[in-house]
Amino acid sequence: MSPLIAAVVTREILWNVPSWARALMYLLFLAALAVCVLGIVRKVRAWRKGRESGVSVSAAKALGRLWRDAILQARIWRSGAAGLSHALVFWGFVVLFIGTCIVALEDYGGWLLGREHLFFTGNFYLGVSFALEVFGIFFLVGLVLALARRKAGGGFRPLNRRIDIALLWLFLVIGLSGFVTEGLRIAAAGGGMEEHPYERWSFVGWGLAVCLRGVEPALLELCHLAVWLLHMVLSMSFIALIPYCKLRHIFFAPLNIALREDRKAGRYEGVSLEEVEETGRYGVATKADFTRRQLLSFDACTECARCQTVCPATTTGKPLSPMKVVLDIAGAEASADSLHGEEISPDVLWACTSCGACVEECPVYIDQLGAIVDLRRHLVAEGEIRGSAQGALRSVGAAGNPWGMPREERASWSEGLDVPTIEEEPSPEVLFWIGCAGSYDRRSRKVTEAMVRILKAAGVRFAILGKSECCTGDPARRMGDEFTYTELAGTNIETLSAASFERILTTCPHCFNAIANEYPDLGGDYEVVHHSEFIEELISTGRLELDEVAPIRGTLHDPCYLARQNDVVEAPRSALRSAGLEVVEPEQSGKEGFCCGAGGGRMWMEEDTGERINSERWRQLQETEPETVAVGCPFCMTMMTDARDSVDSPVEVKDIAELVAERLPASPS
Amino acid sequence: MKLLVTLKRTPQRDARIRIAEGGDSLDLDNIQFEVNPFDELAVEEALRIRETLGEAEVVVVTVGGEESQQQLVSAMAMGADRAVRIDGGGTLDSLQIARALAAVAAREEPDLVLSGKLAVDDECGQVPAMLAGLLGWPQANQASSIELSADGASVTVVCEVDAGLETLRLDLPALVTADLRLNEPRYASLPGIMKAKKKPVEVLAIEELCDPGATRSRVTGFRALQEKPPGAILGSVDELAEVLVEKKLI
Numbered sequence A: 001m002s003p004l005i006a007a008v009v010t011r012e013i014l015w016n017v018p019s020w021a022r023a024l025m026y027l028l029f030l031a032a033l034a035v036c037v038l039g040i041v042r043k044v045r046a047w048r049k050g051r052e053s054g055v056s057v058s059a060a061k062a063l064g065r066l067w068r069d070a071i072l073q074a075r076i077w078r079s080g081a082a083g084l085s086h087a088l089v090f091w092g093f094v095v096l097f098i099g100t101c102i103v104a105l106e107d108y109g110g111w112l113l114g115r116e117h118l119f120f121t122g123n124f125y126l127g128v129s130f131a132l133e134v135f136g137i138f139f140l141v142g143l144v145l146a147l148a149r150r151k152a153g154g155g156f157r158p159l160n161r162r163i164d165i166a167l168l169w170l171f172l173v174i175g176l177s178g179f180v181t182e183g184l185r186i187a188a189a190g191g192g193m194e195e196h197p198y199e200r201w202s203f204v205g206w207g208l209a210v211c212l213r214g215v216e217p218a219l220l221e222l223c224h225l226a227v228w229l230l231h232m233v234l235s236m237s238f239i240a241l242i243p244y245c246k247l248r249h250i251f252f253a254p255l256n257i258a259l260r261e262d263r264k265a266g267r268y269e270g271v272s273l274e275e276v277e278e279t280g281r282y283g284v285a286t287k288a289d290f291t292r293r294q295l296l297s298f299d300a301c302t303e304c305a306r307c308q309t310v311c312p313a314t315t316t317g318k319p320l321s322p323m324k325v326v327l328d329i330a331g332a333e334a335s336a337d338s339l340h341g342e343e344i345s346p347d348v349l350w351a352c353t354s355c356g357a358c359v360e361e362c363p364v365y366i367d368q369l370g371a372i373v374d375l376r377r378h379l380v381a382e383g384e385i386r387g388s389a390q391g392a393l394r395s396v397g398a399a400g401n402p403w404g405m406p407r408e409e410r411a412s413w414s415e416g417l418d419v420p421t422i423e424e425e426p427s428p429e430v431l432f433w434i435g436c437a438g439s440y441d442r443r444s445r446k447v448t449e450a451m452v453r454i455l456k457a458a459g460v461r462f463a464i465l466g467k468s469e470c471c472t473g474d475p476a477r478r479m480g481d482e483f484t485y486t487e488l489a490g491t492n493i494e495t496l497s498a499a500s501f502e503r504i505l506t507t508c509p510h511c512f513n514a515i516a517n518e519y520p521d522l523g524g525d526y527e528v529v530h531h532s533e534f535i536e537e538l539i540s541t542g543r544l545e546l547d548e549v550a551p552i553r554g555t556l557h558d559p560c561y562l563a564r565q566n567d568v569v570e571a572p573r574s575a576l577r578s579a580g581l582e583v584v585e586p587e588q589s590g591k592e593g594f595c596c597g598a599g600g601g602r603m604w605m606e607e608d609t610g611e612r613i614n615s616e617r618w619r620q621l622q623e624t625e626p627e628t629v630a631v632g633c634p635f636c637m638t639m640m641t642d643a644r645d646s647v648d649s650p651v652e653v654k655d656i657a658e659l660v661a662e663r664l665p666a667s668p669s
Numbered sequence B: 001m002k003l004l005v006t007l008k009r010t011p012q013r014d015a016r017i018r019i020a021e022g023g024d025s026l027d028l029d030n031i032q033f034e035v036n037p038f039d040e041l042a043v044e045e046a047l048r049i050r051e052t053l054g055e056a057e058v059v060v061v062t063v064g065g066e067e068s069q070q071q072l073v074s075a076m077a078m079g080a081d082r083a084v085r086i087d088g089g090g091t092l093d094s095l096q097i098a099r100a101l102a103a104v105a106a107r108e109e110p111d112l113v114l115s116g117k118l119a120v121d122d123e124c125g126q127v128p129a130m131l132a133g134l135l136g137w138p139q140a141n142q143a144s145s146i147e148l149s150a151d152g153a154s155v156t157v158v159c160e161v162d163a164g165l166e167t168l169r170l171d172l173p174a175l176v177t178a179d180l181r182l183n184e185p186r187y188a189s190l191p192g193i194m195k196a197k198k199k200p201v202e203v204l205a206i207e208e209l210c211d212p213g214a215t216r217s218r219v220t221g222f223r224a225l226q227e228k229p230p231g232a233i234l235g236s237v238d239e240l241a242e243v244l245v246e247k248k249l250i
Ligand code: SF4
Pocket: A307, A310, A311, A312, A313, A314, A320, A321, A322, A351, A352, A353, A354, A355, A356, A357, A358, A359, A368, A369, A372
C-alpha cells in the first residue's frame, strides 16, 4: 500500500509533551499574548492622541498594495542581498506561521468536534510537511545571510546594535530547535522511523533522524522534550516582544503600506490658514500635532537604515538622519512636551535638502520628509530661522525672488532678444515660465537665452509673463513658511488664470513641481512641461533639427525634483543624445540620483558641517570620466559649478538647453 | 522689568530707491517697507532679555502715520507684548521725534530703552542719543552684547568702537543702541502675525504727549550718486599701462 493514500498518514500532535508542559505552554501563551496585546493597545492609544486624518483608500487598492509591497516585498528587493535575506525570512516566517495555525486548528478542531483527526492527514499532511521543510530552510538561510551581512558590513549599512544581532539569533534558535524537535520526534515516535516511512517528506527532520539511529529511545524522548521546551519558550518570548522593539513592524508595516496616502514626495500637505488663525497651532511641536496616520507610520519603521544610507545629509556627515527623526518621534511619549530639543534640533531639521530620497527608498512607505517639513513649520512659527535663510524668505515675500532683486528687473534678461510678453502674444502655444534663477542669476540667464533660441528655431509660438511673474513660493514652502508660499502661489495663480496658453514650459524643476503638483491644491490646474521633455518632443516630432556631430562623453546629474519627484528620467537623456552626448550613467542616477545639496532652502544656508554635498556629488559624477556634466536645474547648475571650481576641474557644466542650442544649425543669414 | 524698544519704518533693505522728479523727494511707490534692521536687532535683544528673565514686558514704540502700524505688528509678531504709535507726519526732525519718544518713556517708565544704532534710510543716528539726553539717562552705543546684572540694577554692554571693543556698565534706567553683531533676529512668522493682530496698539497724537517744538532741520533736496562708468577687461599688461598713461593716472 502506498503511504500516500493511507488514511493514518499524520502525526501525533504534541507527542511526548506531558500535561504539565502543555499547561506551561498554554500559560505562557496567554501571558505572551497579553503582553503583546497590551503593547499594541498602548501604541494605538498613542496614535489616537494625534490629529484626526481621514483614510481614503479603497479595499481593493489596499489589498493590491499589500500584495505588491508586503507579499511580494517589491520595494525590499531593491537592496540586493538585504532584500533577498528579508524576503527569505519573511516568506519562511509566514509559511511557518500558517503551518502552526494548521496544527492548532487540527488539534482544537478535532477536540471540539470529538474527532481524532480533522484534516491534517494524508496528502495534505505530507504536502504541508514538505512545504514547512522548504520554507523552514528559507527562514534559516535568510537569517544566516542577514547575520553574515552584518558581520561583513558594506551594502546599505544595516544597524548593528546588540539588539539587532540578538533578534536574529533568537529567530535562528527558534528555527533550528523546530527542526531538531522534528528530527527527534521522527526518530523516536510511534515505534521509530521504520513505522513511518512517509515522514521522509519532512526531509530535514528525516535526515536528522537518520543521524540519530541507534540512540536509546528514552534518551531521544528526553532530548525531544528539552528541545521542544526551548522552542516553545523562545517562540512565546518572541510573541511578547513584538510590540516593544523593531519587530513591531510585523504588525504596523503592512497596516501602513495598506493605508498610506498616495502623494508625491514633492507635493506637501497644505495647512488651513483659518485653522491656524483659530487654534494658533502651526506645524508640529508635540507628538499629538502629527496626524494619526503619521503616528502609525512612524511605528512601522523597521529600523532598516535604508533611508539614512541614501540621505545626502547623513552621508556627508550632517547631524540629520531621517531614520533617527522617525525613531525619535516614535519613541517620544505622547505627552504635551515638545519634540524639539537636543535630538530633533534646528540643525537637524535645517540639514534636509528635501530631496525625497528617503521617501523613495523606505520599504514601508514612511514619509520622513513630510515629518521634517511639519517640524520645520514649527521652527518657522517660533521664528527659529535665522541668517541668510531668513533673508531669502523675506526677499521672496517682499521682492518676489529669493535674492531680493528688484521686480522691475525680472525681465531684463530679455532686452534685445525679441521675446514677446503675454500681452504681445496673447494665446501662445507655451507660456515660458522663467523662474527666479532664470531671470536674475547670471549663469542661469544663459540657459534661459539658450531655450529662447531653441523655441525660435523650432518656430514655437511662446510668450513670457515678464514683470508679473514672481517666485512660485517653492523655497518658502520647503522651508516651512506656508503663509509666504500661499501668498505667492495665490498671486501666480491669479496671473496664470487670467492668461490663455496651452502649456507652461519651465527650465526649473522646482517651479515645475510647485506649479504641476502643488498649485492644483490651491485651484491652479495647468499642464506643465520641463524643457527637457519639451525639447525631446520638438525633436521627435521633427520640429527641431540639430546638426550631427561627433559624440562627446558626458554624464547627467538628475535633478531630484525632476527624476525622483516627477518621474522625468528618459526625456533628458534622449534630448542629450540628440545633442551629441554619449550619456554615461553614474552609479546613483535616475530616480535613485544623489542630490546636489541645494533643495529645501539649503541653497540659502551655510553648509559648515561635514563634507559638502555638491563636492560629494561631483566626485561621484567624475567616476564616469565625463567631458561634460549636464544639468537640468538652475540650482544643480550653481552647486555643480561651485563644486567643479573648488577642485579646478576643466570639465564643463552645462544645462541640457545649452547643449542642445549649441547644435542648432547655423542660421541661413 | 519693562523694556521699551523704539523703531522706525524703513524701505525694505533690498529695495532700489529712485529720486522723484523735481529732486525734492523720493519715489516710494511700489516700495515695500520693513522694520529698520538695526531696530529689529533691538527688538530681538529685548525678547532675549525677556526669555532669560522669564518675565518682562516688551513695548515697542514708533513715530509715524497709519502705515507704520504694519511695522509695529511685525515687531509684535516677533514677540513684543504691545505697541504705542505716536501719530506724526514725515516732517518731524530728529529732536522732535526724540521729544515725543521721551514723553512716552516718561509715561511707560521702562528700565531699559533699546534702539537701533541708526535707521538705514537717512542714517542720521541722532534720535537715540537725543532721547537719552532728554531723559538724562546713561547710554551705550553700537552694542554687540548686553548683559543684565544679577540684581537687575545695571547692564554691562560691549560696544563696537573704531579701535576695538569698549565695555561699559550702565546703571538702569539706561538706553542702549544695537549694532549688527548683537544677535540674529527671529522671523516674524504666520502664527506670530496672527497673534500680533490681537495685541493692543495705543495711538497717541503727538500734541497730547508733549510740545515737540519747532522743526529746525528739513530735507531740501536729493541727488543721486553719479553713475560709475562701466569697467573694462583689458587683454594684456601693456594695454593696461597704455590706458593708465593715456588717462594720466601714472
Ligand atoms: S529628503 Fe533627502 S535630505 Fe531630507 S532626510 Fe530625506 S534623504 Fe535626507
